[in-house]
Amino acid sequence: MFRFLIVVVMLAGLFGCSGKKTEQTEPVLIFKGEKHLQNVRMLTDEGENAEAYFSFDQKKLIFQSTHGELKCDQIFTMNIDGSEKKLVSTGKGRTTCSYFLPGDRKIIYASTHGADENCPAPPDFSRGYVWKVYSTFDLYVANADGSDPQVLSPAPGYDAEATISPKGDKIVFTSQRDGDLDIYTMNLDGSDLKRLTTELGYDGGPFFSWDGSKIVYRSYHPKTEQEIKRYKDLLAEELIEPANFQVWVMDADGSNKRQVTNNEYANFAPFFHPDNNRIIFCSNLNSTDPRRPDFNLWLINEDGSGLEQVTYFNSFDGFPMFTKDGKHLVFASNRANKNPRDTNVFFADWIE
Numbered sequence: 001m002f003r004f005l006i007v008v009v010m011l012a013g014l015f016g017c018s019g020k021k022t023e024q025t026e027p028v029l030i031f032k033g034e035k036h037l038q039n040v041r042m043l044t045d046e047g048e049n050a051e052a053y054f055s056f057d058q059k060k061l062i063f064q065s066t067h068g069e070l071k072c073d074q075i076f077t078m079n080i081d082g083s084e085k086k087l088v089s090t091g092k093g094r095t096t097c098s099y100f101l102p103g104d105r106k107i108i109y110a111s112t113h114g115a116d117e118n119c120p121a122p123p124d125f126s127r128g129y130v131w132k133v134y135s136t137f138d139l140y141v142a143n144a145d146g147s148d149p150q151v152l153s154p155a156p157g158y159d160a161e162a163t164i165s166p167k168g169d170k171i172v173f174t175s176q177r178d179g180d181l182d183i184y185t186m187n188l189d190g191s192d193l194k195r196l197t198t199e200l201g202y203d204g205g206p207f208f209s210w211d212g213s214k215i216v217y218r219s220y221h222p223k224t225e226q227e228i229k230r231y232k233d234l235l236a237e238e239l240i241e242p243a244n245f246q247v248w249v250m251d252a253d254g255s256n257k258r259q260v261t262n263n264e265y266a267n268f269a270p271f272f273h274p275d276n277n278r279i280i281f282c283s284n285l286n287s288t289d290p291r292r293p294d295f296n297l298w299l300i301n302e303d304g305s306g307l308e309q310v311t312y313f314n315s316f317d318g319f320p321m322f323t324k325d326g327k328h329l330v331f332a333s334n335r336a337n338k339n340p341r342d343t344n345v346f347f348a349d350w351i352e
Contacts, residue, residue: 027336029346033312036299037329038349042336043082045344048073050332051319052345054080055100056168058323061330062088062098062107063345072119075109077144080330080347088146092117094134097161101188102168105144110160112136114151123239130239133158133181139173153190158238161204164188166324167212170252172196174204181240183217185252196254201231202240203248209272210324213252214302216260216270216279218245242266247281249302260304266295269319274326277302280310282318297331316343326350 029040043052047067054061061080064073075089075098089095093113100107112120115136123132137160142149153159157176164171172185182197183206197203201221208215220240222231234240247260247270261267263285270281280299287294297310297317311317315334322329329350332343 029336031312031335034310036310036351038351040346040348041082043078043080043345043347045338046342048341048343049345050343051097052330052332053099053163053321054323054330055104056102057104060100060104061345062100064096064098075107075146077107082345082347086145088142088144090146090149093136094119096137099163100144101141101164106141107144107146108139108141108152108162108164108171110137110162111140111149112138114138124237127234127237127239128241129243130234131242133176133235133238133240135176135238153186153193161206163207165208165212165252166210167208169212170208172206172208172215174206181235183215183254194254196250197257200228202245205268205270207271208252209276210274211276214249214272214276215252216247216249216272218268218270219248220245242268247279247300249279260300260302262304271321273299273322274324278306280320280322280329282320322350326352
C-alpha cells in the first residue's frame with residue numbers, strides 16, 4: 001500500500017484510458033476476461049483516489065485523495081457505497097497510507113504536516129521513474145473523525161505504510177529510522193518495536209495475512225555494485241526506483257522469508273486472500289510499451305505457483321483489498337475516468 005503520491009497511478013492516467021464516459025455510451029466497468037469481478041461500482045468520481053482499505057466492521061473505507069482545491073493527498077473516509085465522504089486528516093502537508101485501528105474509533109496515517117503545512121516538492125523525474133520517500137513523513141494516530149492527531153513512535157527519516165493485523169494486536173510499517181528502508185512491527189501504543197528486515201534495499205508495503213501469522217510485502221534488494229550505488233545515491237535524495245519490486249512473504253516475527261514473484265517487472269500492493277494462501281497484487285507483468293504502463297491485478301499462490309491475471313484494463317488497476325469473507329474486492333483504477341489523470345475507487349463482488 002505504498003503510494004507516496006500515487007505516482008504510478010498519476011503516470012498511468014497521463015497516458016489516457018479506454019472506458020472513458022461519452023455522451024453516447026455508458027462507462028465500461030468490467031472488461032473481457034475479468035471473470036472474478038461482478039457488479040463493479042464506482043465509489044469516487046473526481047481526482048486521484050487510491051489505497052482504500054476497509055474498517056474492521058467492513059462498513060467504511062479509508063483512503064487518500066487529491067481532488068478539488070487540494071494540492072496534494074489528504075485522508076478521507078466514506079461508507080462502502082461511496083456515501084458520506086469526510087476529510088479526516090488535517091488538510092495540511094501531504095498524507096499517505098491510512099488504516100483503521102481495531103474498534104474503528106481511531107485511524108492511523110502518515111503525514112508531513114508536522115514539518116511543513118505546505119505540500120512538499122514532487123520527485124524529480126529527470127532522475128528517471130522514481131518515487132519520493134519524504135523524510136518528513138511521520139505516523140499519526142487520530143480519532144476516527146480526524147480530531148486529536150498525535151505522532152506515534154517518532155524517529156528521524158521516513159515513517160509510513162502502516163497497516164494493522166486483523167488480530168488487532170500489531171502495527172506493521174516501513175521506516176528509515178535505522179538508515180535503510182525496512183519493515184518494523186510494534187504494538188498499537190508504539191511499544192515493543194521490532195525490526196523485521198535487514199537486507200540492503202527497500203522493503204515495504206506490508207500487510208498481515210488474515211490469521212495474523214504472515215506478512216506479505218514488496219521488496220527491492222540491489223545486488224551489483226552499480227545497483228547498490230544507485231540505490232544509495234537515490235535514497236540520499238529521498239528517492240527510490242519501483243521498476244523491479246518483487247512480492248515476498250515472511251512470518252509475522254520476520255522469520256522464514258521467501259520470495260513469491262520472480263520477474264523483471266514492478267510488482268507491488270500485495271494483499272492476502274482470506275484463504276491465507278493466495279495473494280492478489282498489482283503488476284505491469286507482460287507490459288510491452290514502457291511509455292504506456294499497463295498495470296493489472298494478478299493472483300498467485302504463496303509458493304509462486306498458479307499465477308492468474310485478474311483485470312484486463314489497458315492502463316492502471318491497483319491497491320486491492322478483499323473483505324474478510326472473500327466475497328468483495330475494493331481496488332483503484334483509471335477505468336471509466338472523466339479526466340485523463342483521474343483514478344477512482346471501485347467496489348466489486350468477487351467470483352471464485
